[in-house]
Amino acid sequence: xxxLIGVCALLVLLSVGVPIGVAMGLVGLVGMCVxxxxxxxxxxxxxxxxxxxxxxxxxxxxxxxxxxxxxxxAGASRDFFAAAASVVGHRRGGLALATIAGCAGFGAVSxxxxxxxxxxxxIGLPEMRKRGYSxxxxxxxxxxxxxxxxxxxxSGALIVFGIIAEQSIGKLFTAAIIPALTQTLFYMATIVIVxxxxxxxxxxxxxxxxxxxxxxxxxxxxxxxxVICVLTGIxxxxxxPTEAASVGSLLALVLCAIRKRLSWRSLGEALAQTLKxxxxxxxxIIGALIFAVFMSxxxxxxxxxxxxxxxxGSPMMAIVVITVLLLLLGSVLDGLALMLLTTPILLPxxxxxxxxxxxxxxxxxxxxxxxxIHPPIGxxxxxxxxxxxxxxxxxxxxxxxxxxxxxxxxxxLIIAVxxxxxxxxxWLS
Amino acid sequence: xxxxxxxMRRGVLFYVGAAGLLMVMVIEVVSVVGRHARIPLVxxxxxxxxxxxxxxxxxxxxxxLAGAHAVxxxxxxxxxxxxxxxxxxFSALLAGLFFAGLSTGAVWLTAEFWNSFExxxxxxxxxxxxxxxxxxxxxxxxxxxxxxSVRPGDHQ
Numbered sequence: 001x002x003x004l005i006g007v008c009a010l011l012v013l014l015s016v017g018v019p020i021g022v023a024m025g026l027v028g029l030v031g032m033c034v035x036x037x038x039x040x041x042x043x044x045x046x047x048x049x050x051x052x053x054x055x056x057x058x059x060x061x062x063x064x065x066x067x068x069x070x071x072x073x074a075g076a077s078r079d080f081f082a083a084a085a086s087v088v089g090h091r092r093g094g095l096a097l098a099t100i101a102g103c104a105g106f107g108a109v110s111x112x113x114x115x116x117x118x119x120x121x122x123i124g125l126p127e128m129r130k131r132g133y134s135x136x137x138x139x140x141x142x143x144x145x146x147x148x149x150x151x152x153x154x155s156g157a158l159i160v161f162g163i164i165a166e167q168s169i170g171k172l173f174t175a176a177i178i179p180a181l182t183q184t185l186f187y188m189a190t191i192v193i194v195x196x197x198x199x200x201x202x203x204x205x206x207x208x209x210x211x212x213x214x215x216x217x218x219x220x221x222x223x224x225x226x227v228i229c230v231l232t233g234i235x236x237x238x239x240x241p242t243e244a245a246s247v248g249s250l251l252a253l254v255l256c257a258i259r260k261r262l263s264w265r266s267l268g269e270a271l272a273q274t275l276k277x278x279x280x281x282x283x284x285i286i287g288a289l290i291f292a293v294f295m296s297x298x299x300x301x302x303x304x305x306x307x308x309x310x311x312x313g314s315p316m317m318a319i320v321v322i323t324v325l326l327l328l329l330g331s332v333l334d335g336l337a338l339m340l341l342t343t344p345i346l347l348p349x350x351x352x353x354x355x356x357x358x359x360x361x362x363x364x365x366x367x368x369x370x371x372x373i374h375p376p377i378g379x380x381x382x383x384x385x386x387x388x389x390x391x392x393x394x395x396x397x398x399x400x401x402x403x404x405x406x407x408x409x410x411x412x413l414i415i416a417v418x419x420x421x422x423x424x425x426x427w428l429s
Numbered sequence: 430x431x432x433x434x435x436x437m438r439r440g441v442l443f444y445v446g447a448a449g450l451l452m453v454m455v456i457e458v459v460s461v462v463g464r465h466a467r468i469p470l471v472x473x474x475x476x477x478x479x480x481x482x483x484x485x486x487x488x489x490x491x492x493x494l495a496g497a498h499a500v501x502x503x504x505x506x507x508x509x510x511x512x513x514x515x516x517x518x519f520s521a522l523l524a525g526l527f528f529a530g531l532s533t534g535a536v537w538l539t540a541e542f543w544n545s546f547e548x549x550x551x552x553x554x555x556x557x558x559x560x561x562x563x564x565x566x567x568x569x570x571x572x573x574x575x576x577x578s579v580r581p582g583d584h585q
Contacts, residue, residue, distance in 0.1 A: 013523070014501045015501060015504045015505075016504065016505065016516050016519070016520065017500050017501070017502070017504070017505035017513075017516050017517065017520050018500070018519075018520040018523050018524070019498035019499060019500050019520065019524060020498070020499045020500065020501065021498065021499070022498070022520070022523060022524040022527050023523075025527050025531070026523055026526070026527045026530075029527065029530050029531075042530060042533050042534040042537060043534055043537055043538060044534070045530060045531055045534040046531065046533070046534025046535040046536075046537055046538045047534070047538065049531050049534065049535055049563060049567060050535060050538065050559075050560060050563050052485075053481070053482050053485040053486060053489075053563055053566075054478055054481065054482050054485075054559060054563075055478075055481075056474055056477055056478045056481065058481065058485070059453050059457075059477060059478075059481045062450055062453075062484065062485075062488065063450070063453065063454060063457075066450060066454070238461075238465075239461050242457060242477070243457045243458075243460065243461045245457075246453065246454045246455075246456075246457030246458050246461070247457070247458055247461060249454045250454055250455075250458050268443075268447075271443070271446070271447040271450065271451075272443060272447075272491075274450065274488075275443065275446040275447065275450070275484075275487065275488040275491050275492070276488070276491060276492050276495055276497045277492075277497070278446075278484070278485070278488040278492070279485075279487075279488035279489040279490070279491050279492025279493065279497065280492045280497050280498050280499055282485050282488060282489050282492075283489055283492065283493075283498055284498075284499055286531075287527075333501060334499070334501055336499055337499075337501055
């Protein structure tokens, strides 16, 4: 009962605008005070606080953020888009395809949906509008493509999940590779289909010469090598995720210097941005961990799990119900809040049903991504609108609908074929 | 990505946080290179751990000063400005109380472990200053939010 009251209190606090980390931590702290008494609750919270800020594994988060900000300073987003546009830009819908490819590339270095949508929106959107693309398709492609930043490893959302769920971040990254690639292909297929059905919405552009294409591709080779080095290093065990983040940051620093984009100002900006986001994420993680401790004392997850098993439905049916629940919650909560609120409750249930926690991490992030582009929260839609205020929100939403349909099919595929996520980590281990 | 305010790139907190981050980066890279060159850096993990603490503390205070914490805006953005301001002060008060609780817990633990001279296994890095730093940071965060609840600043 107290667990349920805690969840309700959390939802109320979140809706009145209390910071996510504070809301979760406060509910956890007060809940533990009620369950265990004031002294153990305060001491337990103090333990969580110190263990979180001194946790070696958490160092992966600021370092990957630093790598992302340095890559951004090096002009990664523009170069990824330019390279993709040089290859497919001349085809019908080619610039939309290039935007998706650019989002996948930049998502691999940024690790954030919001940053990917905002950055690629600034580059891809004006270009597509200039070439006469429908505003709906252009804005929809950027909004949907932005979500790739959350799943494409190294992803901030997967790191947070790994810490909250105590799962290997390296395995999560490896498991996300195939789903991220297939998601990219699904989005590209959506663009091709939409352009076949309505050719006028995406006119073809002039073809670039092979010399121009080679030059554009050559410009992203260093960035691609950086991403491949980091991911391969983690996957084959050259280094741990924290070490990979450090190596990635150093390489990004070198890359900035080689590209003549390294200055005290750009380094200071990258560090300040990193610290700002790190502080925000640390608070969220501390709050979520205190909330998770509280949840473990309430036994709510075990009770819900017992209830689910008592219904004698198939595990797949339970996952479908969980999906619907997550999608409903995702329409009123933002992605991070959704993940942090549901992980301590749903993870034990899902593992009791026989599903892998790694699979659940990918599934959860994928569901969370859908929340980024569907109203009323749909934060990426608002990001696009802030970049192009003359495009009505209804038009952005219209443009994102085909991608949303592709998302549902892709999510169904991830649920139906767990090997899509688990095969690669198993093979590499 | 919105550029940060210029004053955020200056000041002690920024330099402490930035130095911590860069130190972790260098330690880890040297550790990786050393391991593959069969000259392992002993205690790299402990050094990185000690460098992460000031970086994490500074980053939380910087994010709080910048009002950069993640918030769900679904309800609040539809409220009239006066109500929104009131909610913001209420949120700050709750945040202040939360950090006061964390700070109390951290001080309690620091006092309890004060005479046990905790230190890391390999390099014998003392935990005492790290615990003090964490407790002070939680206290500072509490003060920041209590101040905000009384006098909401330009972060809104």
